[in-house]
Amino acid sequence: MAAKSFDLIVIGAGPGGYVAAIRAAQLGMKVVIVEREHLGGICLNWGCIPTKAMLRSSEVFHLMHRAKEFGLKADGIGYDLDAVVKRSRKVAGQLSGGIGHLMKKNKVTVFMGEATIPAKGKVSVKADKGGEELTAKNIVLATGARARELPGLEADGKLVWTYKHALQPAHMPKKLLVIGSGAIGIEFASFYNTLGADTTVVEVMDRVLPVEDAEISAFAKKSFEKQGMKIMQKAMVKKLDRKGDTVTAHIDVGGKVETMDFDTVISAVGIVGNVEGLGLEELGVKIDRTHVITDEYCRTGVDGLYAIGDIAGAPWLAHKASHEGVMVADLIAGKHAHPVKPESIAGCTYCHPQVASVGYTEAKAKELGYEIKVGRFPFIGNGKAIALGEENGLIKTIFDAKTGELLGAHMIGAEVTELIQGYVVGRQLETTEEDLMNTVFPHPTLSEMMHESVLDAYDRVIHM
Known part of the structure; x- marks a missing residue:
């Protein structure tokens, strides 16, 4: 079987792999992506997206029980678990289909099957109906991770x-x-x-x-x-x-x-990286506790082989994987690439109340030797939060006392997973406390608490 030649082979079509493939195609490369299970990977099919759909159902259910507080009536409140799950699967399915469309639109070849790397620049794909031999100067590993199973606590699907x-x-x-x-x-x-x-x-x-x-x-x-x-x-x-x-x-x-x-x-x-069965050790790839060791540019040390996303270590977040995918594609194309700084990546947890953070915790900032200023603002002091009936929450900001650099921001409460992005942009632009204080935040919004938390760090808080 004659090998098919490409500029880039991506193994794994999760939020790291499919984004790397799209960016490389935009840059004029001939790209193939190999996926053994679902386009969109765990995140889209079994992780971030379907869990958020289910959590939205439980959030609405919770609000229905609070109807009286808002002057509303809701009787006989209940749920149909099968219907909740069905909606969640439909959301995941819609997005997974969307990835297929994006691959076509960007002229990325898709092969469904198991990939191995028999030699540098070569990938063998084993599928139900035969296989493919592929060659490319560059290969991106984006094989993701799976749930860690502890001895004696193994899942059985029933109990x-x-x-x-x-x-x-x-x-x-x-x-x-x-x-x-x-x-x-x-x-x-x-x-x-x-x-x-x-x-x-x-x-x-x-x-x-x-x-x-x-x-x-x-x-x-x-x-x-x-x-x-x-x-x-x-x-x-x-x-x-x-x-x-x-x-x-x-x-x-x-x-x-x-x-x-x-x-x-x-x-x-926790999770373990999907590093088995690829032939990585034979290629000379270094693996530490199921994760591939890379430099800041996701290079594995094997010429032309990169590793991105969960397989390349913490933080295990979809948005980190996507950003690395773009960075690696830019790097391969000879463009200026910006390494991902782990401390500039926000973490979001969609429990009730929501939790979101970026940068250093107070303890970490102190451990690193910073002299710090800390500001806090509670949701109870914010007009929009009270109007929403969401007075339970807190925003905390940490600054370098010497330079005014925003070292970290930590939030808990309604919609903080959306609010955190303001501080993420601020850190990216290397903003200082003065910039944030001089920014006019719209009223009435939850985002005003972000302003007040900054003001509080410098003893200038208004509404508390």
Whole structure:
């Protein structure tokens, strides 16, 4: 079989791979993308997008119960879990189809199948109906990651679920255990708790949402507990005994093991990179704990081979993968490429209340030796938040006391996943506290709290 020649081969069509392919095509390259399962990858089919669709359903359900507060009447409030899931799958399907259209529009060749790299610049694709041999000077690895499974806590789809099972539940959990309180764990805990599941979250670290600022984590814990969740911190699930329709969890809390019964367990204990079966070790690619080691430009050290997105390490976020995809395409085309700075990438968690952050936490800024100024503003002091009935929240900003540089911003409350972008742009433009103070924020908006938080850091807050 004669090998087909391209300028660039992309392995994996998630938010890193398909974006790299589009940008490379825009730059005049002949591009092929190889995907073994779904265009759009995990994010679009089994991650970011369908979870947000489901969380929107639970948010509307929550608001329906508050109808009376807003002078409205809603009787006989209920939900149809199958219909909620169906809507979520439809949203994912619509977007996945959209990726196929984008590939056609940008003249990117798509091969569905398993890829291996037998030698530098060569890719073999194994598909149900035969295969393909491809060659290109440059190859981008964008194979993503999958759920980490801990020994004894493996998913079975019936009693113990991964995120995939939780997105297509076989039943509505009555008593739910969520292992891990990162973004994935806490979003599912939020969804099922809102729909009425008696929810317990176990976190091995000393706080929920452990990558967030400690103050935000504490605020989140209080909010979750108010909603009826049980939060166990500095705790570890040692083993799960499965019998009939019950899982007995053995939970170690400070050296003392407690047993608790559940009908459903969701395991959200991190991810592992999809590095197997590609032939990477034989090529000389360095792998550390299932992630490919790269430089700041996503180069693997093997000539013409790049790795982007989850396979290339933290932060494991779709928008980081997409940005890396564009950067690598620009780099291959000989254009000026800007490396991705991890501390300039915002993290968003769509639990209730929402959580969003960018830059350094207060503890990290101090650890790095900065002298800092910290500002805070609560949602209760904002007219729009009160009008929305969303007084529960906080915005926190951290500045370098010497230069006025915005070091970090941390938020919890309604719509903060949209608000955070203001601070992201500010950091990208290397804004100072003075720039932010002199910016006129529109009224009445939630964004005014961003202004007030900055003012508070410099003892100039108005509405508090």
